[in-house]
Amino acid sequence: MECDLAHPLLSSYVLPTKTNNLKKPTWRSNEMSTRKHNVPYLIFICAIASVSGIILGYDASVISGVIDPLTEHLSLSPAESGWAVSNVILGCVIGAWGVGRLTDRIGRKSTLIITAILFAISAIGAALANDLTWFVVYRLIGGLAVGMASAVTPLYIAEVSPKDLRGRMLGMQQMLMVSGQLVVYVVNYLIAKGAAHEWIVSMGWRWMLASALVPCVLFLIMACFMPESPRWYAMHNKKEKALKVLTSLSNAAHAERLYSAIRGSIAADSASNDGQPQRGILKDKKASYILWIGCAIAVLQQVSGINILMYFAPSLLQNVTGNTQDSLFQSIFLGLALLAGVSIALVAFDRVGRIPLLRWGALGCAAFLFFTSWAFMNEAKGYLPVVGLVGFIFVFGLSWSLGAWLLISEIFPNRMRAVAMGYAFCSLWVSNFIVTQSFPMMNRSPVLMEHFNGAFPLLLCGGFSVIAFWFVGRFLPETKGVSLEHIEPLMLSKSRRFGHEQPLITPESVSQSKP
Numbered sequence: 001m002e003c004d005l006a007h008p009l010l011s012s013y014v015l016p017t018k019t020n021n022l023k024k025p026t027w028r029s030n031e032m033s034t035r036k037h038n039v040p041y042l043i044f045i046c047a048i049a050s051v052s053g054i055i056l057g058y059d060a061s062v063i064s065g066v067i068d069p070l071t072e073h074l075s076l077s078p079a080e081s082g083w084a085v086s087n088v089i090l091g092c093v094i095g096a097w098g099v100g101r102l103t104d105r106i107g108r109k110s111t112l113i114i115t116a117i118l119f120a121i122s123a124i125g126a127a128l129a130n131d132l133t134w135f136v137v138y139r140l141i142g143g144l145a146v147g148m149a150s151a152v153t154p155l156y157i158a159e160v161s162p163k164d165l166r167g168r169m170l171g172m173q174q175m176l177m178v179s180g181q182l183v184v185y186v187v188n189y190l191i192a193k194g195a196a197h198e199w200i201v202s203m204g205w206r207w208m209l210a211s212a213l214v215p216c217v218l219f220l221i222m223a224c225f226m227p228e229s230p231r232w233y234a235m236h237n238k239k240e241k242a243l244k245v246l247t248s249l250s251n252a253a254h255a256e257r258l259y260s261a262i263r264g265s266i267a268a269d270s271a272s273n274d275g276q277p278q279r280g281i282l283k284d285k286k287a288s289y290i291l292w293i294g295c296a297i298a299v300l301q302q303v304s305g306i307n308i309l310m311y312f313a314p315s316l317l318q319n320v321t322g323n324t325q326d327s328l329f330q331s332i333f334l335g336l337a338l339l340a341g342v343s344i345a346l347v348a349f350d351r352v353g354r355i356p357l358l359r360w361g362a363l364g365c366a367a368f369l370f371f372t373s374w375a376f377m378n379e380a381k382g383y384l385p386v387v388g389l390v391g392f393i394f395v396f397g398l399s400w401s402l403g404a405w406l407l408i409s410e411i412f413p414n415r416m417r418a419v420a421m422g423y424a425f426c427s428l429w430v431s432n433f434i435v436t437q438s439f440p441m442m443n444r445s446p447v448l449m450e451h452f453n454g455a456f457p458l459l460l461c462g463g464f465s466v467i468a469f470w471f472v473g474r475f476l477p478e479t480k481g482v483s484l485e486h487i488e489p490l491m492l493s494k495s496r497r498f499g500h501e502q503p504l505i506t507p508e509s510v511s512q513s514k515p
Contacts, residue, residue, distance in 0.1 A: 037162050038249055042169065048226050049156050050173040051219040052112055052149045055119050057180030058212050059142050061335075063088070065188030066205040073201045074132055082440040087136045089433035091143020092150070093426050099148040100422030108156040108229045111148060113220065118145035120216040127210035143429075151425040154409035155418060159231040160249065163483040164350065167406055171346035174402040178342045180215065182335030187211050189329055231414070231484075234262045265414045265485045286498055287413070290491045291420050293475055294408050298428035300468040301404035304365055305461030306396055307432055308439050309334055309389060337390040341397020353480045354403055355472060361399020362468040368392035369462035376455035400468070410479055413488040 063085050071081045103111040122142030129135035153173055161169040188208050192200050230249075233242035239259065246255035348357060372388030412420040439457055442448055448456045477490050492498040 037165065039165070042161065042165065042249055043172075045160060045226055046157050046169045046172055047176075048219075048222045049112065049153055050176045051215065051222055052115060052153045053173040053175075053177035054180035054183075054215045055116065055212070055219060056146055056149050056153070057177035058184050058215055059088075059119060059122070059146055061181040061184040062188070062208055062212055063139075064184070065192065065208050069201040069205040070135070073205070074135075076132065078440050078444045080132065082437045084132065084135065084139075085440070086433050086436035088139045088143035088146065089429050089436055091140040091145075092147035092429035093143075093433065095144040095147025095149075096151050096422050096425035096429055097147075098422065099151050100419035102148075103152050103155065104232075104235070104418045107232055108152055108159070109223065109226050111152045112156065112226075113223050115145040115149040115152070116216050116219045116223070118142065118148075120213055120220075123209060123212040123216065127206045147425065147429055150428070151418075151421045154405050155421050156229055158409040158484065159229040160227075160245070162250070164481055166410060167350035167354075167402075167480070168346055170406045170409060171342065171349065171402050174342050174405060175339070175346060178335070178339045178397065178401065182332070182339050184208075185332045185335040189332060230259075231262055234259060235266060235414075261483075261485050262414070286488070286492060287416050287420075289495055289498065290411060290413070290488070291416070291423060293491070294411055294420060294424040295427035296471060296475075297404050297407050298424045299431040300362075300464065300471060301400050302428055302431040302435055303461060303464040304362075304396065304400060304468065305369060305435075305458060305464075306393070306401070307435055308457055308461065309393060333386060333390050334393050337394040338397040338401065341394045341399075342401055345398050345402045348398070349402060349406060350480060353478050354407060355476060355478050357399045358403045358407075358472045358476070359469050361395055361403070362465045362472065364395035364398075365392055365400070366462045366465035366469070368395060369458045369465065373452075373455035373458045373462065376453050376458070379453060407476070407479065410482075410484060411487060411491050414484065417484075 067081060067085055070076070070084060074080075076084060099111060118141055122138050122145065125138030126135055126142065129138060154170055157169050157173055158166055191204050191207050191211075195204055227245045227248070228241070230242045230245040233239075233245065242259055242262075243252075243255050246258055249255075250258075345357065368388050368391040372385055372392065375385040375388055408421060408424045442457050452459070475494055477494050479487065479490065482490055
């Protein structure tokens, strides 16, 4: 039997030495048969999937540098400026709504490849658009891709990751998404730096949009090296392919146990839904309860105010800087703060847990938003308002930036995960649309500006952050270290209606169960 030593799974193979007593080839520390996880290979495939996060972050934030020159170039009203930004969210809603059924049909990997193609079409088309109508059409296509990728990428990573590494692997996607946002701020600033204002208005914004093509091409090349999700293979009774992927991620014995657990969970879920695992979510009261929690998490993340900064940071900062290039430069600090927060969260969520970071993160966000509101209302100049915004975005990166996506990807049972994540991210994008569409009108309202000097939207978001603190404590159990196959009873344990039906459950007891 031939053995390819170049294969990453066989890289630790040790050839037998020539001795008088011939011995069978051995594995270093019996790695293939006893290792718990093949971490290098896991990081490799999750990193490839996470490249879609760069595209997502890039596409979501590039508009921050585009909207002001675009508004001037096309002579847009405040409502039209809001529509130029928020139209993409409608595409996100459609993409997130339908992607669950699509990815269950054609697979997670194929769906991600489709999103990258749509991203590329959007980047080229929007950069070449000469009127608001065509700009909106191509941005809608990009929104469709964003909505799809926002649901499929964490779904894929959650399904290939072991329970004790799930937070860090999903954190990688958030890291790259935030990195994409940071790169956008830098690219937008470099394109505008030293350029005449007239050139920025006529051509600069086009180059900002076209630059998104680079990560799209990168992902399309790298996606060839991704395997399909083993849980998707198991859902379609492709045992050999599922076991091959699971074995490559751990070892043969563990793969067999995990495959049996996945198939048992799927069978139980199908039986409870009369063989229609995707159609009875809203009719199943327990499933709809968990779905409601997931949608609420998504909404609370958006109304915290993060996308006011992601989409309108330069516009918001111009309230205190009065200069386009200065506001673009200061936006870079926001991207750095978000990257720093997510970097810490990458490890903290699997060590500290989900609930403490989300609860105290919500209070921290509220505190910094109220501080920034005070600075705006008192017309504080210099870097004082920027300090408040940087503090808010750092705490958000440390908590809700990764935490919301992580919870949405792990709290749903197997029978409903793909479809329910589509619903949850659809809720995320609907709330995002409301925030994005309303902000320019609030920020440019003479009455609100007279009384709040640009602080009114931040005060609203601070209030929602306080609500998020209460919601997490009331409805969310700790999911750290819980396998996806044991998540449902834990989620129901905090329900006043269904909690008494569940056995006494702790994350520790669930995490110690096999596989």
